[in-house]
Amino acid sequence: MSLKRGIIHLKNPPSILGFSAVAGDMEQSGPLSGKFDKVFKGDMDGEKSFEKAESKMQLCAAEKAIEKANLNPEDIEIAFAGDLLNQCIGTNYGLRELGIPFAGVYGACSTMAESIVISSVFVSSGQVERAIAVTSSHFCASERQFRFPLEYGGQRPPTAQWTATAAGAVVLGKGQSKIKIKSVGVGRIIDYKIKDMNNMGAAMAPAAVDTIVKFLEDTNTTPKDYDLILTGDLGQVGSSILSELMDMEGYPLEGRHSDCGMLLFDRKKQDVHAGGSGCGCSAAVLCADVLDRMSKGNPKKVLFIATGALMSPTSNQQGESIPGVAHLVLLEGE
């Protein structure tokens, strides 16, 4: 049993049976080029709106992950999924076709980790055989909802991050596979009173620290015990805050840390300011790159911590600060 609330060491570690990432043109032009299962063309890929394009991406990621697991949608007992759009419409319309029992989650950019956490506990409990965790984000849909219509051409400050146009899905279940989920961690809502909607990294980094430190204390481990500590979407600003705060907590990251927001895009060549963000960012990096490398044997022990900023434009306009949350998944390869 765990000593820390929210940390769960899984009794029957679920296997990752399949995973898939799909992305847009810009993500395909970045460092992970060629690693996506499908690349969507332009902002809409033939759909009539950004939102419909996002739904299509999320459905595609789910279908491909199920296919890569050699399963059919009928074999999946439950789906946990969500996205950034108001009322999670990327998910609701995306997964509508599949007919899989569906429970929506909202964790902002932490959704990939949150949906894997919940799926893992369901499978580990022995009460569900197989579950799927899915999420997505879309740059254009997100900009007009959270910031400005693209046509306005608003300037973005250097701390701003670029919402990924991408989706990812992971199928979990009993049975053998090269990667297992050993532990999961649910984070607390942490609020350091950041109010700048263009500096999500700073708002989310303290939540990541809170969850990581809780996990390290509970397991009596240090960052050196992991091959990779992978945060979701802190970007350049949030990553350096993470590093400083972890030093202060007595757990220096010792070169073990990478951030999905820094891996998805090439900040020198692509105009993404502080890096990538959005539910789809950590989902795509995890499913296009990290799980693929793990299934080939390296890295073996990965702490995946996706962070979410829990504000809305309304709360921001009402003068509220931006609370963060971070959920954790311990992945172990053979």
Next chain:
Amino acid sequence: MSLKRGIIHLKNPPSILGFSAVAGDMEQSGPLSGKFDKVFKGDMDGEKSFEKAESKMQLCAAEKAIEKANLNPEDIEIAFAGDLLNQCIGTNYGLRELGIPFAGVYGACSTMAESIVISSVFVSSGQVERAIAVTSSHFCASERQFRFPLEYGGQRPPTAQWTATAAGAVVLGKGQSKIKIKSVGVGRIIDYKIKDMNNMGAAMAPAAVDTIVKFLEDTNTTPKDYDLILTGDLGQVGSSILSELMDMEGYPLEGRHSDCGMLLFDRKKQDVHAGGSGCGCSAAVLCADVLDRMSKGNPKKVLFIATGALMSPTSNQQGESIPGVAHLVLLEGE
């Protein structure tokens, strides 16, 4: 084991350790008057916005449920909660103070059932001792987000429902109590192509039928085997569709059915058109009335099915229909 996907018969049925409902003035003027743990005054109860008032209600419901379970927030390992507001800010800001590890869910008006379903599986798995399920809604915050600003004075058609200003919370855990959760069911996304945002009952009723029939088939039972089949927020229109569809499915409801949207308000005296709705509606009816009566011995066997409409104003403006989902909880009293 269950034969139907999404139905889970819990190995270790969790106990309901505490529950609480809080509501606004209008709910207090209805049939459940006097049954709420706290009544909030006016639209804001001293807060500066409707949204902040909703957060305050949700925090209050959670704190009272924990208190009524003779516990402290530190005793709760995990919270599952959500609401109707964009990015679930009612929840994010409401539960921020509690420090409980938090996983956000989005199931629209099905949130109370969804968060109880997930909490139940976590507790039943033996990997978490205690969890809390929380939700809320607020008429004014909801109207201006989903429909029109109140100042506009838009006319509401007879099929429209009235979003409850209310919150509810349930603490689940191991140990003895008078009410246990025996089974849960996660619904599929069902879309009968209703597009009228003022007729949610019609959009959600088919989802309720899908989940209820799946459960009855799986358990080889009929409505007569339950003291109460309690749907969340179908209202008058959705309830009559439910009744007709259940007849067609060969499972006539036999007088066992009540709907939270019809119980929270008195449609003859209160101007709520087709009845109540919103996450807080089924939460308040469950926590103020049904669980209270169950703890006193009657009814004993209750199927609680909360339904959610998974659209957004954006999807509606883009011509999309309104998909529904319904999640189920089987409650049994001593």
